[in-house]
Amino acid sequence: MRALSPFIISHPERQSGAQHTMFSALTLSVWVLWLYLWLPLITTILWMVGIRWTYIQVFRASRGVSLWVILWIMIGTAVILGSWSSYNHRRFAKKTQRRQAQALAKSSIGTSFGISSTMLSVLLRERRLNLYFDDAEQLIRAVAVSDDPSPSAISLVARITP
Amino acid sequence: MIRSLMLAYSFYYPLTMSLFWIAGGIIYFLRWERRAAKHTDPPILSQWPKMTLVVPCHNEGAQVRETLEYAAKQDYPDYEIIAIDDGSSDDTGTLLDQLTGVYPHLRVLHFPQNQGKAMGLRMAALAATSDFLICIDGDALLDRYAARWLMWHLATGPRVGAVTGNPRIRNRSTLLGRLQVGEFSSIIGLIKRAQRVYGRIFTVSGVIAGFRISALDKIGYWNTDMVTEDIDVSWRLQMDHWDIRYEPNALCWILMPETLRGLWKQRLRWAQGGVEVAGRYMGSMWHWRRRRMWLVLIEFLLSVLWSYVMLAVLLLSLCGLVVVLPPALRMPGPLPGWYGVILSALCIVQFVVSLMIDRRYEEQIGRQFFWIIWYPLVFWMIGMMTTCVALPKVLARRTRTRAVWESPDRGIA
Numbered sequence: 001m002r003a004l005s006p007f008i009i010s011h012p013e014r015q016s017g018a019q020h021t022m023f024s025a026l027t028l029s030v031w032v033l034w035l036y037l038w039l040p041l042i043t044t045i046l047w048m049v050g051i052r053w054t055y056i057q058v059f060r061a062s063r064g065v066s067l068w069v070i071l072w073i074m075i076g077t078a079v080i081l082g083s084w085s086s087y088n089h090r091r092f093a094k095k096t097q098r099r100q101a102q103a104l105a106k107s108s109i110g111t112s113f114g115i116s117s118t119m120l121s122v123l124l125r126e127r128r129l130n131l132y133f134d135d136a137e138q139l140i141r142a143v144a145v146s147d148d149p150s151p152s153a154i155s156l157v158a159r160i161t162p
Numbered sequence: 163m164i165r166s167l168m169l170a171y172s173f174y175y176p177l178t179m180s181l182f183w184i185a186g187g188i189i190y191f192l193r194w195e196r197r198a199a200k201h202t203d204p205p206i207l208s209q210w211p212k213m214t215l216v217v218p219c220h221n222e223g224a225q226v227r228e229t230l231e232y233a234a235k236q237d238y239p240d241y242e243i244i245a246i247d248d249g250s251s252d253d254t255g256t257l258l259d260q261l262t263g264v265y266p267h268l269r270v271l272h273f274p275q276n277q278g279k280a281m282g283l284r285m286a287a288l289a290a291t292s293d294f295l296i297c298i299d300g301d302a303l304l305d306r307y308a309a310r311w312l313m314w315h316l317a318t319g320p321r322v323g324a325v326t327g328n329p330r331i332r333n334r335s336t337l338l339g340r341l342q343v344g345e346f347s348s349i350i351g352l353i354k355r356a357q358r359v360y361g362r363i364f365t366v367s368g369v370i371a372g373f374r375i376s377a378l379d380k381i382g383y384w385n386t387d388m389v390t391e392d393i394d395v396s397w398r399l400q401m402d403h404w405d406i407r408y409e410p411n412a413l414c415w416i417l418m419p420e421t422l423r424g425l426w427k428q429r430l431r432w433a434q435g436g437v438e439v440a441g442r443y444m445g446s447m448w449h450w451r452r453r454r455m456w457l458v459l460i461e462f463l464l465s466v467l468w469s470y471v472m473l474a475v476l477l478l479s480l481c482g483l484v485v486v487l488p489p490a491l492r493m494p495g496p497l498p499g500w501y502g503v504i505l506s507a508l509c510i511v512q513f514v515v516s517l518m519i520d521r522r523y524e525e526q527i528g529r530q531f532f533w534i535i536w537y538p539l540v541f542w543m544i545g546m547m548t549t550c551v552a553l554p555k556v557l558a559r560r561t562r563t564r565a566v567w568e569s570p571d572r573g574i575a
Contacts, residue, residue: 058500070504073178078185085189085359103293104376112379113288123289127262130272131285137277137386139285145259145272 115139165490172475173501175468176542179461180508183349184515186356191519193359201411201523204237204310211317212240213309213372214290218282219245219300223252225417226300227261233298234265238309243268244286245300249276254300279368280384280391287375287383296372298414303332304370305413312372312412323377323404324396326354326366327412330524336420337534344534347527348516349541351410355519358408362400362458364436368392370414377404388442390435397439401452413523429544433552436462441556469549472542509538 015023035042046052058067110120122142123129132141199205215233219226226245233243247255247270258270271285283297294316298304308327315325328351331343357363368391378384381398388394396406419425440462446452447459479493487493513531520527 054500067504070177073174074181074185077178077181078188081182081185081356081359082189084361085193088361089193102376104379106291109288109375109379112383113284115288120288124291127269128259128272129270129289130274132274133277133281137281139288145270 183352186359187352190355204307205314212292213294214292215243216286216297217245220248222300232303236309246282247272280386299369303415308412321405323399324406325372327370328410347520354408363406365393365396429548433548437556469546
């Protein structure tokens, strides 16, 4: 696309919101008015392609899909979800329903997993670990991996019996 | 009578749900997104709590270097990364060990045998030195600001047990890739927003989610015997009255299947996961204090019912082409009626709404939609087929066995 001539001033973004809305509405209205003048011709063409039959099928049909039903579902879903959301927002937005959740002590988390404090300290401290489990999915060994990854360099740091 | 009910249900259920998603998406946008800052301008807190970024990996040798590179570039003041090498048979473990030399805040847990993602997450919660986890997949690239967006909810909302982010599809080489771009944007994104507006979320996205460890401790962490650990943990957190939030600004770039086989396996797993979770907790749901989960469960059960009704309608329609059926079983012929036009129009409306919302997060997303304007119809068909297969599979899987990793299809590199 060629650039506009430097003589032309075109900055639609500088309009105020009200100006923009007003001119958009005005344009739309005149478009509708202009199309309205064509109505006799449009009606004739639509009759030819069976628009009346379509209208009866879609809006008046007792057994088919009525657009009125669809419209009611659209309005219903929006109203239900919107009202529910507004109700929740008004009721809960500014209220704290639960006291500030306290952070758990690490020892308590260790207890939840059924491991010893020794193993827990290894898990929290070491950067590279091999973890071993029994058949009941219980962590039974945590082995720190030394910088040398060969098996001989692996040092057993902790072993527990849960 | 039954025929009319079947036809009405097969048409009005997806139509009503789509309209709910559209309405929910618009309400969410107007309330939380319209005036929100850009995703590159996250909220500010005077003090950010330490967090642990968890990356479970199984045979991720081709991706893990890039994943950790992005994980290590988080715009977050105080965090560690815990990567789990879950019985990988490739070089994932070696790579992770090497990367500890590059990233000083990286820690690595090696499992000699494949224990499954849930066990990896459990061990990360145990080894974490912070009170919060942000979990991503081993092939996911985390946006630089994602941690701040997720942690803001966890740090400021005492009821918040988990926050889920906004997965974005990276691979778009094929139609299947593009389909999923549209799906995550126009369907999953709208569903998450609508569920957030309702107040309960069906599931966090396992590929990016933040958790409060004290909330996880109350519910016993992730279960290791569920096909989809993310759906399971989401339901249990909410049944324990924790809030789950959706944060669309927390972006995470992911790889998705680009073969029909890969896509089918993934979707079947999702459907199985939903059926499994609904089946396990249906009995314990009916307490007044858990009433907000009732609609989540009822909606899921209605979707399962719809799948079978739709299957029956399609099969009877096909049979009607070959043999003469009794009037009570006779379905409409193959020519679409006005219901077809309405569903097609709904596809356009759904895409337009999601385009309006989603362009905040990705420029030129509309180009993807052009190719897949029909996808919402296909989405329902895939849902129908996977659900119809998943239900008998779950019923047949009576014993509780551990869910372990299977490497997914990750599309064309």
